[in-house]
Amino acid sequence: MPKDDGFPPRPAGPPRIALVGNPNCGKTALFNALTGARQKVANYAGVTVERKEGLFVSPGGTRVKVIDLPGTYSLRARSPDEEVTRDVVLGRRADEEVPEAIVCVVDATRLRLNLRLVLEMKKLGRPVILALNMMDEAESQGIAVDAAELSAALGMPVVPTVAIRKDGIQPLLDQIDRTLQVAKSEGLAPKTAPCGWSEPSARDLRDYHLEVETILAQAVGRPSRPHLATRKIDSVLLQPAAGLAILLILLFLMFQAVFSWARLPMELIDGGLSAVKGAIDAGMADGPLKSLITDGIIGGVGSVVIFLPQILVLFLFIQILEDSGYMARAAFLLDKMMGGVGLHGRAFIPLLSSFACAVPGIMAARTIENRTDRIATIMIAPLMTCSARLPVYTLIIAAFIPQRQVLGGWVGLPGLVLFALYAAGILSGLLIAFILKRTVLTGAREPLLMELPAYRLPRPRNVLLGLYERARAFLVRAGTTIFALMVVIWALASFPAAPEGATLPAIDYSIAGMIGHFLEPLLAPIGFNWEIAVALVPGMAAREVAVGVLGTVYALSDSGDAMRNSLAGLLAHSWSLPTALSFLTWYVFAPQCIATLSVVRRELNSYWWPTAMFFGLTSLAYGASFATFRVASALIGE
Amino acid sequence: MRTETGLAMNAGVSLGALRKGAQAEIVALDETAATTTLDTGELERRLIEMGLVEGARIEILHEGFPRRDPIAVLVGDSTIALRRAEANAVMVRRLKD
Numbered sequence: 001m002p003k004d005d006g007f008p009p010r011p012a013g014p015p016r017i018a019l020v021g022n023p024n025c026g027k028t029a030l031f032n033a034l035t036g037a038r039q040k041v042a043n044y045a046g047v048t049v050e051r052k053e054g055l056f057v058s059p060g061g062t063r064v065k066v067i068d069l070p071g072t073y074s075l076r077a078r079s080p081d082e083e084v085t086r087d088v089v090l091g092r093r094a095d096e097e098v099p100e101a102i103v104c105v106v107d108a109t110r111l112r113l114n115l116r117l118v119l120e121m122k123k124l125g126r127p128v129i130l131a132l133n134m135m136d137e138a139e140s141q142g143i144a145v146d147a148a149e150l151s152a153a154l155g156m157p158v159v160p161t162v163a164i165r166k167d168g169i170q171p172l173l174d175q176i177d178r179t180l181q182v183a184k185s186e187g188l189a190p191k192t193a194p195c196g197w198s199e200p201s202a203r204d205l206r207d208y209h210l211e212v213e214t215i216l217a218q219a220v221g222r223p224s225r226p227h228l229a230t231r232k233i234d235s236v237l238l239q240p241a242a243g244l245a246i247l248l249i250l251l252f253l254m255f256q257a258v259f260s261w262a263r264l265p266m267e268l269i270d271g272g273l274s275a276v277k278g279a280i281d282a283g284m285a286d287g288p289l290k291s292l293i294t295d296g297i298i299g300g301v302g303s304v305v306i307f308l309p310q311i312l313v314l315f316l317f318i319q320i321l322e323d324s325g326y327m328a329r330a331a332f333l334l335d336k337m338m339g340g341v342g343l344h345g346r347a348f349i350p351l352l353s354s355f356a357c358a359v360p361g362i363m364a365a366r367t368i369e370n371r372t373d374r375i376a377t378i379m380i381a382p383l384m385t386c387s388a389r390l391p392v393y394t395l396i397i398a399a400f401i402p403q404r405q406v407l408g409g410w411v412g413l414p415g416l417v418l419f420a421l422y423a424a425g426i427l428s429g430l431l432i433a434f435i436l437k438r439t440v441l442t443g444a445r446e447p448l449l450m451e452l453p454a455y456r457l458p459r460p461r462n463v464l465l466g467l468y469e470r471a472r473a474f475l476v477r478a479g480t481t482i483f484a485l486m487v488v489i490w491a492l493a494s495f496p497a498a499p500e501g502a503t504l505p506a507i508d509y510s511i512a513g514m515i516g517h518f519l520e521p522l523l524a525p526i527g528f529n530w531e532i533a534v535a536l537v538p539g540m541a542a543r544e545v546a547v548g549v550l551g552t553v554y555a556l557s558d559s560g561d562a563m564r565n566s567l568a569g570l571l572a573h574s575w576s577l578p579t580a581l582s583f584l585t586w587y588v589f590a591p592q593c594i595a596t597l598s599v600v601r602r603e604l605n606s607y608w609w610p611t612a613m614f615f616g617l618t619s620l621a622y623g624a625s626f627a628t629f630r631v632a633s634a635l636i637g638e
Numbered sequence: 639m640r641t642e643t644g645l646a647m648n649a650g651v652s653l654g655a656l657r658k659g660a661q662a663e664i665v666a667l668d669e670t671a672a673t674t675t676l677d678t679g680e681l682e683r684r685l686i687e688m689g690l691v692e693g694a695r696i697e698i699l700h701e702g703f704p705r706r707d708p709i710a711v712l713v714g715d716s717t718i719a720l721r722r723a724e725a726n727a728v729m730v731r732r733l734k735d
Contacts, residue, residue, distance in 0.1 A: 073687045112714040113689050202667075202679055205686040230717075231699065238710060240703035332700075332719045336707050345708075443675045447724045448708050449684055452717040 014055070015180050016065040016097065018088060020121060021105035022114050023071035024325070024453035026133040029163040030105055030172075031068040032465055041469055049084045049366070051096075059170075060177035067099065073113075075120050076199050079369040089124055090195065101127040101179045103172070108138035108145055108160070109227070109454065111220065115212045116205070118154065123197040127179050128156045131172050135160040137454075144221035153215040164459055227454040234329070234452070243333050251352070254317045258356065258387070262309035269309070273302040291494055292487070300486030304478050307357070310387045311474060312467055314356040318349070319466045323458035328450055335448055341430045342437030344368050344445055347377040351429075354384035358596045359477075360470070362603055370446030375604060376436050379613060382596050383429035383589065385422045388543040392587050393421055395547055399568035400580040417584075424588050428620070477595075485540075485594060492537065493549070507549075512537050526586070526622060527579040527629035540594050543587070578632035585628040589621035653696065653711070654726035661697045662730035664690060672727035681727055688720075689713040690728055 021027040031039070035054025042051050052068040069088055070081035077083035084093070091098035104121050106114035121128050130150070132138075138145060151158040159175045162168030200208065237243050277298050284290045321327050327349060335345030346368050354361030361381045368374040385393075397414045404413045489512070498506040507513050516534030523533050531550065539546040551567050571580070600610040652671060656662060667682050667690070674681045685691070690713055699717060700710035708721040 074683075076683065078684075110715045113716045116687065200683075202682045202686060205683055206691060209686060209689075209691050234700060234710070234717075238700040238702075240701070244703065328719070332702060332708060332710065335719075335721070336702050336704055447674065447676070447681065447684065448719055448721050449688055449724065450719045451688070452710055452719050 013097075014063040014065050015100040015183075016067060017101045017103055017176060017180075018067045018069050018099035019103050019105055020069050020085060020089060020117070021071060021133075022073055022107065022110075022117060022451075024451060025071070025105050025107040025110075025114060026163050027071060027105045028068060029459060029462055030103075030131060030133060030161060030169065031066065032462055033163045033169050034066055034173075037465065037468070039465075041473070049081050051084075056173075058177045058180070059173050060181070062177065062180060064176060064180070066103075067096075073117060074200075075117075075197065079366070081366060089121070089126075090197065099126070100183050101129060101176065103129045103131050103176070105131045105133050105161075108132045108135050109141055109143060111145070111216060112212060113451070115154075115215060116208045118156075119208050119211060120197065120200065122154065122156065123195070125195050125197075127183055129172070129175050129179055130154060130156055130158040132158060132160045133163055136162045136165070136168075141227070146219045146221065149219040150215065153218050230325075230454045233455055237326070237329055238332065240333075243329075247330055247333055250321075254314070255355070257317065258310050258313050261313050265309035266306055269302075269306050273298055273306070288494065292490055295494075296486050296490030297483070300490060301478055301483050304388075304482050305475070307387050308471065308474060311356050311360070312471060314353065315360070315467055315470045316463065318353060319463050320458045323456065323462060325453040325455045328452050331448075331450065332452065339445060341434040342441075342445065343376060343430075343433050344370070344373045345448060346450075347373070350377050350381060351384050354381040354386060357386050357388065358382045358384070358593070359599045362596070362599050365603070368446065370443075372437075372441040372443055373446050375609060376433050376441050378600055378603060379436060379609070379616075380429035380433050382593070382613070382617065383425045383432065385425045385588070386543070386593075388593070389587050389590075391547050392543060393418060393584065395550075395568055396571070396580050396584050399571040400575075400577055421584060421588055424585075428589070481595065481598070489537070489540075493534075507534060525629075526625040527576070527582040527633075528586075528625075529575075529579070532579075532583060539590070543590065543593055576633075577636060578629045581632050582625040582629035586621045586625045589617050589624055651730055651732060652726045653690075653709075653728035653730050654722040654724075656698050656709075656730070656732075657706070657735070658698050658701045658709075659735070660732065661695070661734040662732050664692055664694045664696060664728055665731050666692060666729040667727055668729055669727050671729070672725075673723050674727075681724060685724075685728060688718050689716060690718065695733070696730065 019027050019031055031052065031054060034056050036056075038056065039052060039054035042053075049070060054066050054068070056064055056066065058064050067088070069085040072082040072085045074082075075086045075089070077086040087093045088096050089099070089102060102121055102124070104118045106118060118128070118130060132145060132147060132150070135145070145160075147158045147160055157175050157179065159171040161172050237246060277294050280290065280294055280298075284293075318327075321330070330348055331345035333345075334348050338345055338347055347365070349367065350361045350363075350365040352361075353364045358381045361384065362378050365374050365377045365381070368377060397417055401414045401417050405411065406413050406416060491511075492515070493507050493510050493512040495510055498509045512534055515537050516530045519533040519536070520528075520530040523536075528536075535546040535549040537549075539549070547567070550571070575583075597610040597614060600613060601607060604610075651662075653662070653664075654672075667685055669678070669681050672681060676684075690696070690711075694713055697712040698709055699712050702708045706722075708719050709725060710717055710719045711725075
């Protein structure tokens with residue numbers, strides 16, 4: 001039974017506190033320390049800003065809800081994320097109750113920059129607790145922060161915390177109890193508390209700054225010094241030549257790991273799915289239900305789930321690079337070069353993620369504040385070859401590209417072709433960004449103005465919690481959106497059923513087959529036959545499904561690698577080389593992935609951009625395939 | 639040295655023109671000296687929010703590539719990366735080259 005906490009606006013639910021702070025202040029680590037795994041991540045309605053909420057029981061026995069708000073330097077919101085932070089603490093969001101208390105998290109080693117936000121929060125007229133985080137680091141750097149003095153100067157309770165130590169948050173927990181107790185006893189209705197905040201002018205900001213200097217002079221015994229180790233590491237990692245070389249090596253290792261580390265788990269998933277499919281095959285009578293389960297659900301959803309290991313390895317790297325503070329350096333190193341095509345240095349992370357899957361990549365573009373910069377990044381994200389295209393590439397390469405050593409025996413021809421396909425995607429993406437930024441998305445780039453945080457060893461606990469959240473989100477999506485799409489596509493490919501005594505594969509008579517035949521004349525100029533046209537239809541749901549569909553169409557019954565090998569042989573016989581090359585080219589640009597288009601719609605809150613993306617990339621794919629097919633045909637003399 | 643002469647001598651020296659290793663003190667913020675698409679007053683406020691405000695001591699720690707852009711600047715206890723285009727809005731008095 002919910003107990004009465006004495007808060008007039010919401011007598012039911014538990015009291016809530018909000019965590020607010022600068023980026024890189026250890027806010028998320030503190031959130032994890034408070035809530036452990038009892039957290040859930042969702043989206044705020046209307047915007048795709050992550051809403052992280054957790055629950056903990058205070059020492060006094062109160063159940064407390066805690067919201068982790070996006071990091072910000074100011075309540076003057078500059079990005080969708082920061083708008084959420086501002087609107088929640090100001091009580092402007094209809095879907096989020098005003099928090100009973102705000103915990104302002106500051107990095108004790110960088111008080112000068114962090115305290116200004118605290119002064120802004122104080123103006124809100126709500127109970128604020130200051131969490132002096134990373135006190136251990138401050139002490140080891142010789143920074144003597146007097147918490148009592150700071151508390152007196154700021155007029156709010158100040159508690160030192162070390163989010164990464166077990167006992168490091170006890171003082172904060174006790175203070176939360178006291179603050180909530182006071183709020184309760186005063187019967188404070190947070191909604192009616194007077195708010196003295198208004199958007200600060202440059203003059204106000206200068207005043208805040210002077211106030212911070214005064215407070216620092218009072219409360220900090222020894223001035224903070226820059227992090228020496230960080231400076232030493234940066235003198236190597238940010239050195240133009242060596243820094244870029246190290247970045248490239250890191251990226252190379254990351255891609256190697258995505259493919260090599262993920263292989264075993266992917267084989268296990270593949271084997272597991274085949275086993276389940278085999279069991280159902282053996283134990284169930286033939287019929288639509290069996291077909292739905294084996295072909296539609298296991299075949300369709302399974303073909304997406306199999307990429308979970310690759311996505312997790314990629315995110316493991318991204319999370320470690322992020323937590324260690326290296327990501328900001330990568331943006332620094334690449335900013336000028338990316339600027340050559342009009343992209344922001346921060347576009348690097350979304351584009352990198354897009355090599356695993358464009359969906360998380362497009363979501364990662366949220367860190368780009370400027371809308372035109374963000375749109376440009378999102379529009380070219382699908383051109384970074386996602387892992388779903390890899391099965392298609394490897395199938396066609398195995399079928400048509402001979403195992404020959406080129407370039408003096410150093411490189412195998414198949415590997416070179418694969419590299420060329422990746423490069424074609426990257427180069428055309430950069431070219432499109434260049435054109436977009438000079439036509440529809442004009443305007444100078446958003447300023448960089450970014451903090452280079454001190455290097456820190458990533459905490460396994462935070463990395464694992466981050467990975468867990470990614471895996472959960474991915475599986476939920478596979479179990480809902482992709483599941484639904486797969487059922488639809490299965491139905492299209494299965495009905496109407498083949499008539500009695502049919503000689504052609506069943507799919508020939510289905511709606512998908514009809515669509516294939518209908519599309520055939522359109523695709524003939526680029527060398528596609530109707531079987532490819534059929535494969536493109538379910539390829540809309542997930543690109544790699546095209547492999548499975550080609551297998552079905554060519555009337556093979558096996559699954560997994562066995563099928564791929566024999567399918568490769570079959571394709572080598574039934575397709576001409578120009579058709580194969582044209583098909584590969586199509587997949588470099590191929591926009592047909594509904595998940596990507598729907599996430600673009602959600603992220604940009606617009607139907608225009610996904611529509612433009614679909615038609616733009618389709619025409620590009622068509623044009624490039626047409627050119628490839630014609631040139632290859634002419635060269636071969638067919 | 640009198641203040642007026644001091645200012646006159648350093649007139650027009652912006653953070654955007656400094657090289658790696660240079661140390662300076664910020665004397666003024668002048669948005670009009672930078673190229674930006676931000677609304678009037680916005681760049682100035684963002685610079686202040688990142689600690690680039692009058693009186694702050696700065697040191698250029700790192701330079702990007704190519705054309706030594708962007709730059710990483712030590713401001714107080716934080717390191718801030720920014721492009722030279724925006725750094726032009728920060729007027730400084732050189733302390734050490």
